[in-house]
Amino acid sequence: IVSSFKMVQRLTYRRRLSYNTKSNRRRIVKTPGGKLVYHYTKKLGTIPKCGDCKVKLHGITPSRPMERCRMSKRLKTVSRTYGGSRCHQCVRSRIVRAFLIEEQK
Numbered sequence: 140i141v142s143s144f145k146m147v148q149r150l151t152y153r154r155r156l157s158y159n160t161k162s163n164r165r166r167i168v169k170t171p172g173g174k175l176v177y178h179y180t181k182k183l184g185t186i187p188k189c190g191d192c193k194v195k196l197h198g199i200t201p202s203r204p205m206e207r208c209r210m211s212k213r214l215k216t217v218s219r220t221y222g223g224s225r226c227h228q229c230v231r232s233r234i235v236r237a238f239l240i241e242e243q244k
Contacts, residue, residue, distance in 0.1 A: 148175045189226040199223055 153176070156163045165177040184202035186195045198217045200210065207215060216223035221230050 150175055150177055153177055154179070187223065189224075189229055191225060191229040194226050194228075196223065196226060 150167065152163075152165075154163070161182065164180045164182075166180055167175055168178045169175055182203060184200075184206060186201045187199055188195055196217075200214045202210060202214075219227070219230065221233075225233075
């Protein structure tokens with residue numbers, strides 16, 4: 140009875156953290172020498188959300204907080220009042236509200 144066994148390489152973690160957590164995600168990569176090793180993947184960045192209605196903001200690059208300090212200003216904001224902090228709908232409603240309050244006086 141001949142059974143075909145496939146040899147599998149065992150992989151060891153390259154860092155001290157030995158639990159399968161969000162910060163310990165990794166991919167298997169084959170090196171030029173033919174060895175299989177773990178490469179650790181970075182966490183994915185999120186798109187900022189509007190402070191009022193919690194909708195995702197358009198025109199802003201998804202990034203991690205530490206990446207943001209290295210990014211240029213055009214990647215982090217949009218050229219509008221409250222750009223990068225509030226969505227267009229909320230800015231509009233704020234302007235209209237302020238105008239109507241002024242008109243009542």
